[in-house]
Amino acid sequence: IMIEEDDVVIVKTGSSVGRTAIIRNVLHPMTLNPQLVVLKDVVINKRYLGYLVKSRDFQGKLASIVVGSAIPTLSQKNLANLVIRVPSKETQERIACILSALDDKIELNNRINHNLEEQAQALYKSWFVDFEPFRGGNFVDSELGLIPEGWRVGTLSEISSITMGQSPSGTSFNEVGDGIVFYQGRTEFGNRFPSIRLYTTEPARFAEKFSVLLSVRAPVGDINIAKEKCCIGRGLASIHGLFQSFVYYTVGSLKPVLNRFNGEGTVFGSI
Numbered sequence: 256i257m258i259e260e261d262d263v264v265i266v267k268t269g270s271s272v273g274r275t276a277i278i279r280n281v282l283h284p285m286t287l288n289p290q291l292v293v294l295k296d297v298v299i300n301k302r303y304l305g306y307l308v309k310s311r312d313f314q315g316k317l318a319s320i321v322v323g324s325a326i327p328t329l330s331q332k333n334l335a336n337l338v339i340r341v342p343s344k345e346t347q348e349r350i351a352c353i354l355s356a357l358d359d360k361i362e363l364n365n366r367i368n369h370n371l372e373e374q375a376q377a378l379y380k381s382w383f384v385d386f387e388p389f390r391g392g393n394f395v396d397s398e399l400g401l402i403p404e405g406w407r408v409g410t411l412s413e414i415s416s417i418t419m420g421q422s423p424s425g426t427s428f429n430e431v432g433d434g435i436v437f438y439q440g441r442t443e444f445g446n447r448f449p450s451i452r453l454y455t456t457e458p459a460r461f462a463e464k465f466s467v468l469l470s471v472r473a474p475v476g477d478i479n480i481a482k483e484k485c486c487i488g489r490g491l492a493s494i495h496g497l498f499q500s501f502v503y504y505t506v507g508s509l510k511p512v513l514n515r516f517n518g519e520g521t522v523f524g525s526i
Contacts, residue, residue, distance in 0.1 A: 256293060258285040261301040263294040263308055265317075267329040270442055273317040277305035292331060299341055302351035307339060315430075365446060372447070379504040414505070415496035419471065420460050420487035427457035434458070436483060440490025441470040444479045458486035462493030467506050469494055469513075473523035476513030478506055 258264070260281050266274045268290050278285075287293055297304055307313055320333040341347070381387045386394075386403055393404040402408070411417065422439065434456035443449040449468065462468060462481045470477040472490045480503060487493055496502040517524035 256287045256295070258287060258293060261305065263297075263301065263305040265292050265294070265308065265329070265334070266290060267292045267331075267334075268326060270327070272321055272327040272329055273314055275305070275309045275314075277302060277309070292329070292334065300344070300347040300351050302355055303347040306351065306354050313337075313339070368446060376504065376507065379508065383505070384508060411494070411505070411509075414498075415467075415494045415502050418460055418462065418487070418493040418495075420489050420491040420493070422488040423455045423457040423459050423486065427455045428453050429456070430454070436485040437488065438462075438468065438481075438485055438491060439488035440472060441474070441477045441479075442490075444468075444470070444477055447480055448482050449479045455486050460487055460493075461485065462487045462491075463495050465495075465499045467494040467499070467503050468492075469506060472525045473517055475516040475524050475526050476510050478503070 258278055258281065260278060262278045264276050264278060264287075266272050294304065294308075316337055317329065317334075320337070321327045321329055322333075342350075389403040394401040395404050395406075397406075397408045399408055423437070427434065428437065430453060432454055434454045435458050436451050437453045437455040437458070438449050439453070443452055462485050464481060464484050466481045468479045468481055468487065469492045470490060471492045480499075481493070494502055494506055513526065516526040
C-alpha cells in the first residue's frame, strides 16, 4: 500500500497503539509498516478526517476497542465499525483549513525552536567539551583527556540528584486531572517537553519542576524537561540540579555514552 498526501495513518499495535498522523509533504514514495493502518478511499475531506481521528474524543474511542494486555492491538474490524459524526462538506473544509493553518504555524515555530536548540548545543560544546574560551590558558591531563587547569573530572551525581521512577498502581490512573501528572516513559516525550496523557492518585516517585527526564529503558538516553512537579514511572529517571540548563545540556552531551546501554540486556536496553 502506497502512502499519499493527507492520508491518515494509525498505529494499530504496540505501546503507541492509537497514535495518529496526517501525512504531509510526501517527497518520495512511501509504503506502510505492518504496525500501521492507513485510511484509504475517504469520501469526506481527508484532512478533516485526520483531525477528527486525532481528537481526544476519537482517541478515547480507540482506547476503548484496544485488545490484548501483552501487545495492545486495534483490530481492523473494530476500527471500521466506529461511529463518527460528519458535518456538511463546507463545515469540514472550514475546520480543516483553520486547523491546517495552525499546524503550519506550529511547524514554523518548531523549526525556529530547532534552530535555537542547535545554537544552544553548539555553545555548550564550545565551552564544556572543546574548551574554546580557555584555549589561551593552561591545560592538564585527565582521564577524559586535556582539560583547563583548575577543572576536574567528576560524576553526574555531584552536580545533580537522581531519582529512578517507580510506577504506581494502574488502578490509580485517570485522564481527568485527578491527582498528579504521571509520565510512564518516553512515549509522552515531545521536542522538549512531554505531553500530558495520564494522572495518578497514588504517586510513588517524583520529578521536580524543570527536572531533566531521562529515558532509562529502551531506547535509553532520550531526554525531556518536566513542566511541572510530576510522578515518574519506571521508564524514566529525574535529574535535578542547581543549574538546570547546565544539567540538561550535560545529560544531552552524554547521549553517546548512554547509547551503549541500548545494546545490553537480553530483551531491551536499560540503565
